[in-house]
Amino acid sequence: MFKNMPKETLYEFARQAVPCVGFNTRRATRLITQYYDKALAPAGLRSTQYSLLTLLAMMGEAPMQEVAYVLAMDRTTLTRNLNPLLRQGLVKVTVGSDRRARPLALTPKGQSTLEKALPLWQAAQSRIVDAIGAEQWEAMMRGLHQISMIVEEDL
Amino acid sequence: MFKNMPKETLYEFARQAVPCVGFNTRRATRLITQYYDKALAPAGLRSTQYSLLTLLAMMGEAPMQEVAYVLAMDRTTLTRNLNPLLRQGLVKVTVGSDRRARPLALTPKGQSTLEKALPLWQAAQSRIVDAIGAEQWEAMMRGLHQISMIVEEDL
DNA sequence: GTCAAATACGTGTATATACACTCATTATGT
DNA sequence: ACATAATGAGTGTATATACACGTATTTGAC
Structure with a gap:
């Protein structure tokens, strides 16, 4: 039963099961999009x-x-x-x-x-960036851009 | 005209214009998903x-x-x-x-x-991981999981 | 100046995504 | 044992996404 697993263990299982760049980015994006959707809902x-x-x-x-x-x-x-x-x-x-x-x-x-919507977004954004740190976030951005450039060569 | 811009400059413009975790992950995910879609198409x-x-x-x-x-x-x-x-x-x-x-x-x-489909996926995957390096990829995964855990607390 | 190529956009169709609601089945408290 | 709560799943609806195809307008070659 996965529901009693700590999230970290679950994520690790998913990553091992499907060690795909696309799958893991899509998976995270689903969660992140839901999170911002919820935060922005009061602004419609x-x-x-x-x-x-x-x-x-x-x-x-x-x-x-x-x-x-x-x-x-x-x-x-x-x-x-x-x-x-x-x-x-x-x-x-x-x-x-x-x-x-x-x-x-x-x-x-x-x-x-x-x-x-701006303050709603700001609060949601800060919650993430404050938790992981600005440097980590910058590094993630660079990584996503790097991957984007690689895959765009093949489109 | 953005089309004559180097991709790197374009990405930087987009990131400055919309400095949102969700936007930037969705944007990258769109490109990455298209890339794997194309790679996997021969397997249907x-x-x-x-x-x-x-x-x-x-x-x-x-x-x-x-x-x-x-x-x-x-x-x-x-x-x-x-x-x-x-x-x-x-x-x-x-x-x-x-x-x-x-x-x-x-x-x-x-x-x-x-x-x-496996060799098709493997080729697409390697193209990315070889380009950015395994350590960079591992770091990205850790970052995505970290963010996922943060946002899941609010869902 | 005319007509084909290029450009800017929309539509039809299929998949991806989630929420609200409903249905069927199982578990539970008494 | 029975009524009710809890659980597992499907449907209706709306948005997000891209490809194939079609339409209208502009450019450019001649």
Whole structure:
């Protein structure tokens, strides 16, 4: 019975059973995403939605192509991810001088939602970074970027 | 225009724009999953499916509850993830002495599919681990497990 | 200037993910 | 033994993800 096992032992079992980079990152990402989802729920945002709003706030008005590229996300996935944000009126899609492009931008409501979410995110983020330490977190980021670059060569 | 940027610069921009643990792990996981998906395609498996088959092979006949727990995956997600594997006849669902439980087990076809996939996975895995080094990979695993334990306290 | 190539985007389909709710079966307190 | 709680699992719904394919617009070669 795994449920009586300490988490550390369970993780070790899973890692031994499936010693795959992809499996272990996906597994951790499931947990981490749930954690931020829960933290951001009072603002009515999911993890992905918070990330997207934040990126749009930083990028300003930008065509979908560019946004998807920075997200390392399929263009069509971005289209779907926008739907809940459009329905809630947090993001607006306009048309630029190039009438093919669809520049995205935050609405005032999107801006205020983001401001409401910021302290929630900050608390969740700090809880992790404070626990593992900034150096450890920086090292993890470097590792994830390193792996990302390796795998992108094969896509 | 981000497309002319070196990847390293792009990643750094994304990390600065959205300095969130969840965002950065999700972003990397998207790329890594695509990479393994591509590598495993000749065996007709997606990354998640390969992981699940491997875990079932290691666990032997086990009730869904247990499998989901080891995967750190919602029980109902496991139900859905089984569908393509059941349709392809790679996994079978039986009924045990406790008629509520649904013990899962690989079929012979599931076993042979896994054997076909193994060298494909090994090649993809080695490409990453050889590039970053075993120590770096071990450190990443420890970091992911550490973060997983922290966030699980809040779920 | 015209027409093919390139570009920006959306849709159909399939898998991956989780929550709320429901159903069937087993365990338990009296 | 029986009523109730606890347990194991499935479904409805919504979001997240990517590929194959199609549409509209712009670029560029001539």
